[in-house]
Amino acid sequence: MSRPRITVSIPADLQVFLSAERRRTQSSDVVTDGSSSLGHVVESLGIPLTEVGRLTVDGREAAVAHVPADGEHVDIGAIVRPQQVPGAPLRFLLDVHLGTLARRLRLLGVDAAYLNEDIGDPALATRSAAEKRVMLSRDRGLLRRRELWAGAYVYSDRPEEQLRDVLERFAPDLAPWTRCVACNGPLVRADKDDVADRLEGGTQRSYDVFAQCTACDRIYWKGAHHATLQAVVDQALRTTTPPPPN
Incomplete structure (x- = not known):
């Protein structure tokens, strides 16, 4: 059984985290194992979730717990600045x-x-x-x-x-x-x-x-x-x- 293949769009701000090969080939195809969450997929590309803002799958907002399916298109958004850190004084x-x-x-x-x-x-x-x-x-x-x-x-x-x-x-x-x-x-x-x-x-x-x-x-x-x-x-x-x- 073939593993799911998704396409991923990564903004320029986050491409610094990609491997040299992926940056060089500008590859947007990612093969997943069919069970890992979207958050895990993002991290497997080298991108810390601390740097990720809005995630969308096929144009709809998605949570990091979403498990990508074959053929889905994922857009990874960067953090919106200034970043709000709720729940405590900023330190x-x-x-x-x-x-x-x-x-x-x-x-x-x-x-x-x-x-x-x-x-x-x-x-x-x-x-x-x-x-x-x-x-x-x-x-x-x-x-x-x-x-x-x-x-x-x-x-x-x-x-x-x-x-x-x-x-x-x-x-x-x-x-x-x-x-x-x-x-x-x-x-x-x-x-x-x-x-x-x-x-x-x-x-x-x-x-x-x-x-x-x-x-x-x-x-x-x-x-x-x-x-x-x-x-x-x-x-x-x-x-x-x-x-x-x-």
Whole structure:
């Protein structure tokens, strides 16, 4: 008995996940086993379901649990941006390879949990579910784990492009300079006299405005790198601010 053969349409945004051979031949034919779900078929093409929006079969919306039949035509839609994440405040969990992105999100006041160690995919997925955090990763295997609460693939390996992608995709509320870039804790205004014993002489003489992390006690001020960080903040605000009406 021959196995079912379906045709699949994949938008340009998702073709990055396809094998080199499938991209080269532009093949849209897929042979299934007749029992696997549509979600499994999509993942077998290399596309994480976290990146998939609306699925249609022969023009009708279909669920990932649908089992494709011979001759059906499947359209795979990409996520519509900005993506809505219902059910919890928007916050993120980043894997060990995205440390710079985590620090930049925290700089913008976005809740971004991150550990500078590889705790393994099962532990990351479990934490995503327990804390209701969107898992950000470039690891497609991690994003396929069923216990994830929510996830998103980070398409670029360049931090500035990664940040722009996340901001455009999720449109988080920004509150720059309110979160510790080291541990993700909230910052509060610190009186200079209260932190003076932790400052070097040059810092004491040159700066008067300080902030302190309520979680790890780290002290912040507008030091030598402030202009570089301000440029990151300014670019992010431009990314998330809609253009004025014509």
